[in-house]
Amino acid sequence: MSTRMTISDIARLAGVSKATVSRVLNHKPDVDPVTRERILRIMEEHNFVPSVAASGLAAGKGHLIGVLVPALTWPLIPDIMRGIAEVVEETSYELVLYSIKTSNHERDRSDVINRILANRLIAGLLAIFPGQSARYLPALQRQGLPVVLLDDQGLPPEQLPWITADNRAGAYAATRHLLELGHRRIAHIQGPLKYQVSRERFQGYCDALQDYGIPLDPSLILQGDFMPPGGRACACQFFAMPERSRPTAIFAASDLTAYGVMGAAEEFGLRIPEDVSLVGFDDISSSGHMRPPLTTVRQPLTEMGRCALELLLSLLETPDRPGAARLCPSPLLARFAGSSQLQSQTAMTATIESAEPVRLRLATTLVVRATTAPPPCYARL
Amino acid sequence: MSTRMTISDIARLAGVSKATVSRVLNHKPDVDPVTRERILRIMEEHNFVPSVAASGLAAGKGHLIGVLVPALTWPLIPDIMRGIAEVVEETSYELVLYSIKTSNHERDRSDVINRILANRLIAGLLAIFPGQSARYLPALQRQGLPVVLLDDQGLPPEQLPWITADNRAGAYAATRHLLELGHRRIAHIQGPLKYQVSRERFQGYCDALQDYGIPLDPSLILQGDFMPPGGRACACQFFAMPERSRPTAIFAASDLTAYGVMGAAEEFGLRIPEDVSLVGFDDISSSGHMRPPLTTVRQPLTEMGRCALELLLSLLETPDRPGAARLCPSPLLARFAGSSQLQSQTAMTATIESAEPVRLRLATTLVVRATTAPPPCYARL
DNA sequence: CTGTTAGCGCGTTCAA
DNA sequence: TTGAACGCGCTAACAG
Numbered sequence: 001m002s003t004r005m006t007i008s009d010i011a012r013l014a015g016v017s018k019a020t021v022s023r024v025l026n027h028k029p030d031v032d033p034v035t036r037e038r039i040l041r042i043m044e045e046h047n048f049v050p051s052v053a054a055s056g057l058a059a060g061k062g063h064l065i066g067v068l069v070p071a072l073t074w075p076l077i078p079d080i081m082r083g084i085a086e087v088v089e090e091t092s093y094e095l096v097l098y099s100i101k102t103s104n105h106e107r108d109r110s111d112v113i114n115r116i117l118a119n120r121l122i123a124g125l126l127a128i129f130p131g132q133s134a135r136y137l138p139a140l141q142r143q144g145l146p147v148v149l150l151d152d153q154g155l156p157p158e159q160l161p162w163i164t165a166d167n168r169a170g171a172y173a174a175t176r177h178l179l180e181l182g183h184r185r186i187a188h189i190q191g192p193l194k195y196q197v198s199r200e201r202f203q204g205y206c207d208a209l210q211d212y213g214i215p216l217d218p219s220l221i222l223q224g225d226f227m228p229p230g231g232r233a234c235a236c237q238f239f240a241m242p243e244r245s246r247p248t249a250i251f252a253a254s255d256l257t258a259y260g261v262m263g264a265a266e267e268f269g270l271r272i273p274e275d276v277s278l279v280g281f282d283d284i285s286s287s288g289h290m291r292p293p294l295t296t297v298r299q300p301l302t303e304m305g306r307c308a309l310e311l312l313l314s315l316l317e318t319p320d321r322p323g324a325a326r327l328c329p330s331p332l333l334a335r336f337a338g339s340s341q342l343q344s345q346t347a348m349t350a351t352i353e354s355a356e357p358v359r360l361r362l363a364t365t366l367v368v369r370a371t372t373a374p375p376p377c378y379a380r381l
Numbered sequence: 382m383s384t385r386m387t388i389s390d391i392a393r394l395a396g397v398s399k400a401t402v403s404r405v406l407n408h409k410p411d412v413d414p415v416t417r418e419r420i421l422r423i424m425e426e427h428n429f430v431p432s433v434a435a436s437g438l439a440a441g442k443g444h445l446i447g448v449l450v451p452a453l454t455w456p457l458i459p460d461i462m463r464g465i466a467e468v469v470e471e472t473s474y475e476l477v478l479y480s481i482k483t484s485n486h487e488r489d490r491s492d493v494i495n496r497i498l499a500n501r502l503i504a505g506l507l508a509i510f511p512g513q514s515a516r517y518l519p520a521l522q523r524q525g526l527p528v529v530l531l532d533d534q535g536l537p538p539e540q541l542p543w544i545t546a547d548n549r550a551g552a553y554a555a556t557r558h559l560l561e562l563g564h565r566r567i568a569h570i571q572g573p574l575k576y577q578v579s580r581e582r583f584q585g586y587c588d589a590l591q592d593y594g595i596p597l598d599p600s601l602i603l604q605g606d607f608m609p610p611g612g613r614a615c616a617c618q619f620f621a622m623p624e625r626s627r628p629t630a631i632f633a634a635s636d637l638t639a640y641g642v643m644g645a646a647e648e649f650g651l652r653i654p655e656d657v658s659l660v661g662f663d664d665i666s667s668s669g670h671m672r673p674p675l676t677t678v679r680q681p682l683t684e685m686g687r688c689a690l691e692l693l694l695s696l697l698e699t700p701d702r703p704g705a706a707r708l709c710p711s712p713l714l715a716r717f718a719g720s721s722q723l724q725s726q727t728a729m730t731a732t733i734e735s736a737e738p739v740r741l742r743l744a745t746t747l748v749v750r751a752t753t754a755p756p757p758c759y760a761r762l
Numbered sequence: 763c764t765g766t767t768a769g770c771g772c773g774t775t776c777a778a
Numbered sequence: 779t780t781g782a783a784c785g786c787g788c789t790a791a792c793a794g
Binding site: 404438439 | 779
């Protein structure tokens with residue numbers, strides 16, 4: 001059935017030159033409508049698909065989008081990828097996956113970057129949680145390869161377009177929820193502070209405490225690593241404290257951290273939420289199935305993926321400003337306005353008014369499930 | 382730093398023709414060793430990476446590997462992808478992601494296939510859980526594109542190389558574990574029977590029961606959908622049965638199904654494992670963090686991904702037999718023998734001796750955690 | 763509006 | 779052992 005057709009074949013069949021076929025392929029306006037229809041029909045009949053490789057070669061930039069991901073097994077990634085996949089399916093682009101090796105070799109990372117750049121396969125790059133690799137990204141940008149950052153967890157690199165979740169507001173909401181339940185000794189297990197998101201979440205926690213007039217208690221703040229064992233270790237420290245000063249609630253910087261807390265609670269014979277309340281962050285898919293189901297802050301991961309790719313696509317369509325990657329307002333924001341109310345309004349307007357690289361901060365939402373309750377009575381006085 | 386270098390540049394710098402550079406790139410033996418060294422050095426200095434797009438175009442087939450995945454959010458996928466990514470990093474290939482749209486359009490699926498084939502971008506295809514799309518795969522194979530199936534869940538397509546887990550043995554082990562704990566009324570929540578894996582797991586369940594002289598009780602067998610709500614619904618049916626005939630243990634065809642069972646148990650006030658034992662299948666990462674941690678059957682997902690890609694690569698290197706994709710024993714099996722004892726020995730020998738397409742069945746392992754216990758005393762007589 | 767010409771960067775013939 | 783020429787399938791300048 002679908003044997004490989006070339007533009008030449010179509011051109012012969014339609015009785016026109018290859019250039020004309022190429023024109024309709026690229027949606028050039030200057031083609032006779034009836035001719036265009038005829039060509040389109042023939043292409044449909046023979047289900048012709050142009051060779052991405054060849055067109056990329058000729059045009060000097062491919063029709064592929066690179067996605068730089070850390071370990072695929074980090075639970076947030078699949079949901080983000082889903083959003084990305086959803087929008088790429090509606091385009092003629094394909095996705096090329098570059099996974100950063102988790103090994104220690106410093107060499108590796110720049111190698112990946114070299115591969116990305118040098119083989120000139122892709123037209124744009126989406127960097128998810130680039131971490132330390134973010135260092136190399138501005139160079140790519142400068143070489144003319146549009147780059148969009150998705151929730152960078154490293155130092156905020158200079159001037160790259162950037163999609164993230166509103167971590168601060170999410171953390172604030174989580175802490176406030178605990179506060180309004182009556183908790184006063186609320187602990188926080190941070191993520192590694194080298195990540196921007198960790199600092200933002202911590203900030204939200206601090207802000208909420210301050211707004212309720214509760215002084216920060218350094219003994220209630222520990223640094224985890226986003227993973228269950230780290231959460232468990234921190235929780236054990238909390239649970240070993242004397243009952244008068246022990247926290248009645250814990251806000252964990254990630255759901256996986258919260259899983260570790262649940263393990264520790266069981267070990268100490270503490271019930272959740274009767275003895276200690278718990279809030280996570282992320283709302284990864286398994287959190288709703290925990291016993292008890294975890295109260296957490298949901299990141300709009302799929303939406304973030306979608307936005308990031310749409311942003312990148314909009315950058316690809318305005319290649320006239322090579323150095324500074326700015327948002328072409330119409331196509332992207334039109335979609336945004338129509339399809340979703342997730343992004344915070346402030347970010348929207350900031351985006352439009354500013355000539356700076358785009359920085360979108362999507363809203364997070366508190367998902368109240370069953371790991372939070374008022375503090376136990378012995379702690380309520 | 383790393384500006385884009387072409388073969389011509391290198392050729393000029395080295396004072397040779399492009400053809401020679403091309404030769405050393407492709408590891409042709411007929412190059413003067415000293416010249417080769419010089420060229421290699423120059424390429425290193427300027428960290429030259431050949432254009433995948435161009436070489437693919439010229440050679441008629443790209444240096445890209447397509448991966449056909451269903452929803453990335455299906456929890457097994459990321460672990461599989463991890464294995465794939467690990468081996469692709471050691472090669473010069475890149476990964477192209479084709480995600481099958483979950484929409485209902487029958488058209489979509491063949492569209493994806495068309496895209497894959499027609500744009501002639503990739504050299505080989507890895508199809509993960511192809512499901513209904515498996516129908517189109519043999520056609521690709523016939524057109525000269527090597528295809529490897531990873532744990533197809535559809536009808537077993539004719540003659541494609543195939544990697545899977547030993548579902549039957551895993552299910553057998555799970556059921557036997559329950560049996561040896563003393564359970565006699567063991568229910569099974571199947572996956573959709575249209576999937577091969579569901580039937581295999583059911584078969585393992587049946588085999589174990591038979592070996593222990595327990596007749597199959599149709600009222601203890603329900604069909605789920607691999608997802609939590611399906612599992613919950615089935616479990617509710619079980620739990621609503623009169624106590625005398627109610628199952629004392631449930632073997633769920635997937636971990637997610639088991640999560641649903643845990644929810645139902647809570648709803649019915651049944652404790653796990655005291656009142657009812659539970660075994661899942663898959664060992665997805667969150668299962669170890671459930672309360673109580675879930676006893677389940679582990680699929681060697683990462684290993685499966687790794688094997689699948691290695692198999693595909695070995696097929697790529699023997700393009701001389703276009704129609705029949707057979708295993709080139711040396712490179713692949715050598716790795717297998719060295720790096721892992723996961724694959725079952727029988728499959729190994731079968732592979733070597735047979736001229737049929739490769740079918741590798743990797744061993745599963747029972748992971749005993751905390752959701753299984755002897756049946757409650759009132760059911761023990 | 764359309765056809766013609768020239769490459770994009772590389773592999774692969776051929777001769778030399 | 780090496781070099782020159784051609785072509786992969788397509789886009790991008792030009793002309794007409």
